[in-house]
Each structure stands twice: as structure tokens, then as C-alpha cells.
Amino acid sequence: MSKKYVGWDEVSQGSVLFSFEEEFNALEAVHTKQEDRLYADTNSFKAYVGDWRVVKPVYNRDICIDCQNCWVFCPDTSIVSRDKKMIGVDYEHCKGCGVCVEVCPTNPKSLLMFGENEDSDEALAKWPEKKKKSKE
Ligand code: SF4
Ligand code: SF4
Structure with missing residues (x-):
């Protein structure tokens, strides 16, 4: 049977959009890597939803201490992390809110916001120096 797709304004009130395919036990998701889960078509993981972002977080591996705050x-x-190691940002889903930058504790921060069209290598070249502590 072919699937019928409906628009967001055609969904009936009270409809339930399931996150996973029926054969995938949702409780297993906790122990399954994000990319290995059997997401249903109605889960936003399968959709590119980062296209309204105007600023993006750029990640600097050289400074990161893998504290996992951003994650x-x-x-x-x-935030993509494996075995407690920060890997980078999932730009297909990131909305550019900047929370990850706010909670990053390093000096300078290991994540900084740049314009959406900024080249990541150029952003890394502009990274600020470590701030000195004030004696006050
Ligand atoms: S906290 Fe916000 S800016 Fe940072 S990765 Fe998540 S969605 Fe993107
Ligand atoms: S919050 Fe900063 S230091 Fe901690 S894992 Fe994220 S990028 Fe690395």
C-alpha cells in the first residue's frame, strides 16, 4: 500500500505522529546511536530543518575539553557526541539558537556563532585569544 502524505495544515486534530517504525521498540532508542534508529517518516530527524538558520555555531576541536555541556x-x-567525545554540530537540524555557545565553559569558547555563510576554516582563523583574568 502506498503511503499518503499530507501537509501540516491537513493533519486532523488529535493525530499522533509516531517517532519510530513499528518494529523498533522506542525504549531501545536510548541505547541505539541516533543514525541507527528506525525513525518513522513523521520524525523530523529524517527532514532537513536547519534552513531558516541565519547564524551557526562553529566548533573548535583544539580548545574543547569534552565536558558535554553543549550536548x-x-x-x-x-550536538554530535560519541563515547563522551564531542564530534561537531549537526547542521541539518541545528536552529542557530546559540545555547551551546552560552554553556561552553572554555576560554576562549570552543563553540562560537558565525554568519550562516561563513566558511568554517575562515571562522577558525578568526578565533579569539584566551582572555586574561582581571585582578579586581
Ligand atoms: S544549542 Fe542551538 S545553536 Fe547550538 S547546536 Fe543546538 S540548536 Fe544549534
Ligand atoms: S561545551 Fe564546549 S568544551 Fe564542552 S564539549 Fe561542548 S564545545 Fe567542548
């Missing part, structure tokens, strides 16, 4: 606080699960 914990990102409201959109867009």
Missing part, C-alpha cells in the same frame, strides 16, 4: 543543553539534539 546536554542543546534544545534540538544537534
